[in-house]
Amino acid sequence: MKLWIIGAYGIVSTTSMVGAKAIEKDLIEKLGLVSELPYFKKIQDYAPFKFEFDGHDIRPLTNAYEAAKEHWELNRHYDGAILENLRDELERIVAKKGTALNCGTGIKNIGRIETLEDEGLTLREIVDKIESDIKKFADDETVVINLASTEPLPRYNREYHDSVEGFERMIDEDKKDYASASMLYAYVALKNKIPYANFTPSVGSSLPALKKLALENGVPHAGNDGKTGETVIKTTLAPLFVYRNLQVVGWMSYNILGDYDGKVLSALDNKESKVLSKDRVLEKILGYNPYSITEIQYFPSLVDNKTAFDFIHFKGFLGKLMKFYFIWDAVDAIVAAPLVLDIARFLLFAKKKKMKGVIKELSFFFKSPMDCETINTHEQFEMLKRWFQLNA
Ligand SMILES: NC(=O)c1ccc[n+]([C@@H]2O[C@H](COP(=O)([O-])OP(=O)(O)OC[C@H]3O[C@@H](n4cnc5c(N)ncnc54)[C@H](O)[C@@H]3O)[C@@H](O)[C@H]2O)c1
Numbered sequence: 328m329k330l331w332i333i334g335a336y337g338i339v340s341t342t343s344m345v346g347a348k349a350i351e352k353d354l355i356e357k358l359g360l361v362s363e364l365p366y367f368k369k370i371q372d373y374a375p376f377k378f379e380f381d382g383h384d385i386r387p388l389t390n391a392y393e394a395a396k397e398h399w400e401l402n403r404h405y406d407g408a409i410l411e412n413l414r415d416e417l418e419r420i421v422a423k424k425g426t427a428l429n430c431g432t433g434i435k436n437i438g439r440i441e442t443l444e445d446e447g448l449t450l451r452e453i454v455d456k457i458e459s460d461i462k463k464f465a466d467d468e469t470v471v472i473n474l475a476s477t478e479p480l481p482r483y484n485r486e487y488h489d490s491v492e493g494f495e496r497m498i499d500e501d502k503k504d505y506a507s508a509s510m511l512y513a514y515v516a517l518k519n520k521i522p523y524a525n526f527t528p529s530v531g532s533s534l535p536a537l538k539k540l541a542l543e544n545g546v547p548h549a550g551n552d553g554k555t556g557e558t559v560i561k562t563t564l565a566p567l568f569v570y571r572n573l574q575v576v577g578w579m580s581y582n583i584l585g586d587y588d589g590k591v592l593s594a595l596d597n598k599e600s601k602v603l604s605k606d607r608v609l610e611k612i613l614g615y616n617p618y619s620i621t622e623i624q625y626f627p628s629l630v631d632n633k634t635a636f637d638f639i640h641f642k643g644f645l646g647k648l649m650k651f652y653f654i655w656d657a658v659d660a661i662v663a664a665p666l667v668l669d670i671a672r673f674l675l676f677a678k679k680k681k682m683k684g685v686i687k688e689l690s691f692f693f694k695s696p697m698d699c700e701t702i703n704t705h706e707q708f709e710m711l712k713r714w715f716q717l718n719a
Contacts, residue, residue: 328374328468330671331461331521333512334475335382335422336394338402338586338631339526339553342664343474344420345395345405347378348413355409359665361691362672366712369719373679374468374672381464383425383457383512384475385440392417401586401630404658423460426453429507431479433594437587450498450506458515470671471516471523473509473550476587478529479596480603481507487536491543494536510534517541517548522674524689525550526667528600533697542684547677549670549686552694554704555662557582557635557655558608563704564653565612568641576648577618577640578609583626584633584659593625607695611702633659666692673715680718688714 332340349355357363362370380391388394392414399410410417427434427442434440443453461471481488484505487497494514497505509529516523517532517540525531525548532541532548541548554562557580568575584592592598606621626634635655642648670692677686690696691707701707 328377328470328671328675329379329381329464329466331464331469331471331516332380332382333425333471333473333509334384335380335391335420336384336386336388337474337476338398338588338660339663339667340382340474341391341395341398341417342404342660343667344378344380344391344417345410345413346664347376347380347668348416349409351377352412354412359662360669361666362669367715370672370676370715373719374675376672378668378671380420382420382422383460384422385425385427385434385442386437387424387439387441389421390418391420391422398631398660402632402658402660404631404661425475426457426508426511428453428503428511429478429481430476431591431594431597433591433597434476436590436594437476444503449501450503450511451501454498454511454515457512458519461515461521462519465519465521468675469521470674471512471521472667472671473512473523473525473527473529473531474667475509475527475529476591477527477597477600478507478509480600481505481510481530489535491536491540494534494540510537513537513548514540517544517546520544520546522546522678523548524670524674526553526663526670528552528603528695538685545681545683547674547682547684547686549674549689550693550695550697553663553666554692554694555666556633556657556659557637558694559704560653560655561637562608562612562702565609566703566705569613574642575609575613575617575639576642577638579620579638580622580635581620581637582623582633582635583629584623584631585625585627585629586631586659588631588659589625589627589629592623598623608702611700631659633657676715676719
């Protein structure tokens, strides 16, 4: 299958590329891939494990090898011999110039960027260019996934965001203030009937207009914000307090991370979308809102080795207050990259089964699943298995 990645030169993207190609060459085990669990064996019939990559980015690098090498130099997150073995394949992946429209102040922290809007293009011209790039690559077995830096919350406008006609009018009237990069990429994918996933907290395909477009065009899509680290632990652990009738009175989550993601999230406007996405999960699981602190801070020397400290204050029998602490210490891209490949395979499966609109059963993979109130990881996993087994 083919995977078009928005943010192709990022660490999650290049780690997905390296992992996929290394598996194809039998250099590594398939650890971390949910789609390779025995429950999903039949996925082979719909989306065999073979990937071709391309995408958009806004950093002017020469190719995906250069990008992967830069991330590897900083993180050493896998055996460097694997990267050298895949050099030729990665050098052939050259991202096309994208748009960073309304991507916030944090985007300036990632160094030199080049965008379509810098060339003075109108919204219509930007959309047309993105569309022609994707169409040159895409076939019937293609999925688009957003792995670009997190955008700030969009400037919501009913006139332009609630209907497909309104959205297209926004493009034609060049109302740049109301558009953001992630919605434009999502629009192009759905317009061209290509399944789309949003692995970031950015708005992507979650605008009412784009949800309608997906239904009209019969395209499956999913998002938002990959559930990979601290939040997956939180949403796996929080149900325990429900099952045992323990009252959570306070939950503090303090995350520190470096790398480009950390640099972008150090800007307040970009950080707001991420914090909201992480913070909403507790209330949905517990049914009430305990006192909560959710913080993300930039910590350069950690690079991609994101560390999360969680402190939970809970009340039990006889009103006794007790404490639980955990520390999550993982390489963000290593936990995220296999899920990117999983999501792509499940979305291609959904397309082949003629499913359209938001695929809620993929909520297992997301922090803020679209149109789905099930946040409990155990229930989400059961939903995913049931959905697949009923349809495969
Ligand atoms: N575990 C995880 O790593 C994890 C979990 C959930 C969500 N995410 C989200 O996934 C995204 C990628 O994370 P990462 O660690 O790979 O970040 P990264 O900074 O390494 O990569 C982002 C890439 O996107 C590019 N980019 C930025 N804005 C763009 C735009 N508008 N169009 C095209 N390209 C653009 C950047 O140049 C960069 O190459 C972030 O939004 C992050 O919040 C990551």
